[in-house]
Amino acid sequence: xxxxxxxxxxxxxxxxxxxxxxxxxxxxxxxxxxxxxxxxxxxxxxxxxxxxxxxxxxxxxxxxxxxxxxxxxxxxxxxxxxxxxxxxxxxxxxxxxxxxxxxxxxxxxxxxxxxxxxxxxxxxxxxxxxxxxxxxxxxxxxxxxxxxxxxxxxxxxxxxxxxxxxxxxxxxxxxxxxxxxxxxxxxxxxxxxxxxxxxxxxxxxxxxxxxxxxxxxxxxxxxxxxxxxxxxxxxxxxxxxxxxxxxxxxxxxxxxxxx
Numbered sequence: 001x002x003x004x005x006x007x008x009x010x011x012x013x014x015x016x017x018x019x020x021x022x023x024x025x026x027x028x029x030x031x032x033x034x035x036x037x038x039x040x041x042x043x044x045x046x047x048x049x050x051x052x053x054x055x056x057x058x059x060x061x062x063x064x065x066x067x068x069x070x071x072x073x074x075x076x077x078x079x080x081x082x083x084x085x086x087x088x089x090x091x092x093x094x095x096x097x098x099x100x101x102x103x104x105x106x107x108x109x110x111x112x113x114x115x116x117x118x119x120x121x122x123x124x125x126x127x128x129x130x131x132x133x134x135x136x137x138x139x140x141x142x143x144x145x146x147x148x149x150x151x152x153x154x155x156x157x158x159x160x161x162x163x164x165x166x167x168x169x170x171x172x173x174x175x176x177x178x179x180x181x182x183x184x185x186x187x188x189x190x191x192x193x194x195x196x197x198x199x200x201x202x203x204x205x206x207x208x209x210x211x212x213x214x215x216x217x218x219x220x221x222x223x224x225x226x227x228x229x230x231x232x233x234x235x236x237x238x239x240x241x242x243x244x245x246x247x248x249x250x251x252x253x254x255x256x257x258x259x
Contacts (some may be wrong), residue, residue, distance in 0.1 A: 005072040007062070014055040021047030031188045041173070056215065063232065071112045074231050081235045085242050088205075092246050095198040096253065100111075102190045103258055110189050115259065119191050121185040124255040127178050130173055132251050140166035142237050144212070149230050161217045166212035166238070175203050195254060202246055209243050212236040 025044030029170075063069035071076070078207045103114045111117035122128055141163040148157035186196040216233045219225060225233055 005070045005143075007068045007070070007073045007172065012055070012058065012069050013053050014058070018055070019049060020050055020053040021045075022059070048097045060219060060232070063229070064219075069229070069231070077231055078234070081238060085189070085238060088242060092201070092249075093202070096196070096249065099194040099198065099254060099258070102194060114191070116189045116191050119188055121191075121259040122178070122182070122255060124251070124259055127174055128251055128255040131174050131178075132247065134167050134171045134174070135244045136245050138171070139241060141167065142240050146233065146237055149225050149233060150227060152227055154223075157220055158217070161213060161220060165210060167211050167218060168206055168213065168240075171206055172203065172210070175206075176201070191258075198250060198254060202243070202250055205243050205246070209236070212239060 021044055023044075024040060024047055026036070028041030028044045031040050075112075102110075105115045106112050106116065115121050141160045145157050145164065146161035148160055184192050184195075188190045213236050216225075216236045219232060
């Protein structure tokens with residue numbers, strides 16, 4: 001028994017295996033770029049995937065079955081998630097800063113015009129607008145899921161979380177199709193660099209958020225969440241709403257205004 005409300009974590013091998021996996025992954029990327037050898041990259045990805053699965057499994061056990069996530073611990077987790085999202089906000093601010101720096105005062109090398117001369121951009125009312133509607137709808141479905149959990153409506157929560165996952169996967173498929181059909185590349189002046197880096201990192205965040213929600217779906221199917229104890233889902237919902245808001249700024253600035 002303890003006389004404090006905090007959770008002092010047990011010894012765990014996952015920080016060590018995660019570090020080894022990250023080192024192997026980065027080394028594998030170097031080998032891929034210079035030697036076209038993918039073996040080390042695959043090993044690093046495998047180690048990271050195993051570490052994530054087992055580390056998240058342990059955290060789920062601590063919070064769901066062992067009762068170690070007390071009110072104080074949950075408050076700390078909420079603060080940690082909020083600070084993480086704030087760091088992500090500044091991460092994307094750097095991309096917007098670079099985009100507007102180049103677009104508001106285009107230099108001679110790109111024809112003193114934006115978009116640069118010779119770059120044919122996407123029509124903002126086609127696939128980009130469809131992706132915008134998909135993410136907005138996914139924001140509605142994940143809010144529906146949150147209210148279903150708060151009201152102990154298990155069937156509606158499963159249905160709405162599943163819809164959110166489908167919409168997230170649909171967004172990723174459409175973005176992949178958009179990249180495949182793009183009339184310009186990442187090497188086409190500052191426009192191509194700004195476009196693919198900003199939208200690409202957002203796409204990675206959508207994939208991460210979709211994975212997060214899939215885990216929440218599996219946990220909800222196993223009855224891990226209750227009315228008062230479902231921060232794992234709340235964190236996923238916060239992250240997903242952040243992804244939605246970032247996409248709105250990307251659509252309005254890069255696709256619509258920047259075109």
